[in-house]
Amino acid sequence: MAKLSDADVQSSLEKFTEWELEEGRTLKRQYQFDDYLVGIDFVRQVANQAEAKDHHPHIVIDYKKVTVKWTSWDEGGITEKDLSLAKYCDELYGVK
Numbered sequence: 001m002a003k004l005s006d007a008d009v010q011s012s013l014e015k016f017t018e019w020e021l022e023e024g025r026t027l028k029r030q031y032q033f034d035d036y037l038v039g040i041d042f043v044r045q046v047a048n049q050a051e052a053k054d055h056h057p058h059i060v061i062d063y064k065k066v067t068v069k070w071t072s073w074d075e076g077g078i079t080e081k082d083l084s085l086a087k088y089c090d091e092l093y094g095v096k
Helices: 006-015 036-053 080-093
Strands: 020-022 026-032 058-062 065-070
Touching: 006 020, 026 080, 036 058, 036 065, 036 080, 065 080
Parallel strands: none
Antiparallel strands: 020 026, 026 065, 058 065
């Protein structure tokens, strides 16, 4: 899957308002949970989806906060696959 242009990434960020662009090539978002184990369950579900799509994020668990980063290393930036999985994370979290 081809790397998106900078303009396409910026346009997409308008729809993904909680996501930020890190170093021009990574989508990053932090999720806050009321309970540690709810956050762990979120990570498990993201991990299962990532494995099914063969596209794995960088995930940091910090007690009740989970940070997810998506990028396509082989393409050198953000692709449609990253956007699709960012959307999956938001839907899983309950963002419409």
